[in-house]
Amino acid sequence: MAVKLPRELIEELDKLFDDLTKPDPDLRSVAMTRLIRYEAAGKLPIEALVDLADAPHPAISMYAIGALGRAKRPEGVAKLIALLEQHRAGNPLFLETIIDALGDAAETAGDKVETF
Numbered sequence: 170m171a172v173k174l175p176r177e178l179i180e181e182l183d184k185l186f187d188d189l190t191k192p193d194p195d196l197r198s199v200a201m202t203r204l205i206r207y208e209a210a211g212k213l214p215i216e217a218l219v220d221l222a223d224a225p226h227p228a229i230s231m232y233a234i235g236a237l238g239r240a241k242r243p244e245g246v247a248k249l250i251a252l253l254e255q256h257r258a259g260n261p262l263f264l265e266t267i268i269d270a271l272g273d274a275a276e277t278a279g280d281k282v283e284t285f
Contacts, residue, residue, distance in 0.1 A: 178212060186221075189228045201232065208236055215240055219248045231266050238270025246274050 174182075185207075188200035207213050218240065221233035234252065237245035253267050 174212070174214070182207070182213070186229055186232075189232055190226050197228070204232065204236070205239075208239060215242050215244055219244060222248055222252060227263070231263065234266050234270050235273075238273035241274045246271065249274065 182204075185200045185204050188196050189204075191197060204213070213236065215237075218233045218236045221229055222237060224230045224233065234249065237249055249267055249271050253264070253271070256263055256267070
């Protein structure tokens, strides 16, 4: 089920995701902080994060992967496991981000995440 977001929020999120792709580290840091605040407020739907985990730009994809771990939702964990399987022999930084996100998801759930 698609979640309807207000136009202003969509525009703000688009700008923040665009800022994640910029070379200026201060701009990226501010964007990341604001995106995490939107997550905490429940304004970033899990469905959007699942889709963004496949984004072609590494900064956006890695942000979404971390957000899925922080969300601690079953559909997010399922996406993280699928990404781990898909990228087993891939970029070590990408794999580390996925594994860290799985650890974040399992941490509060009291579950243990199997390592592969």
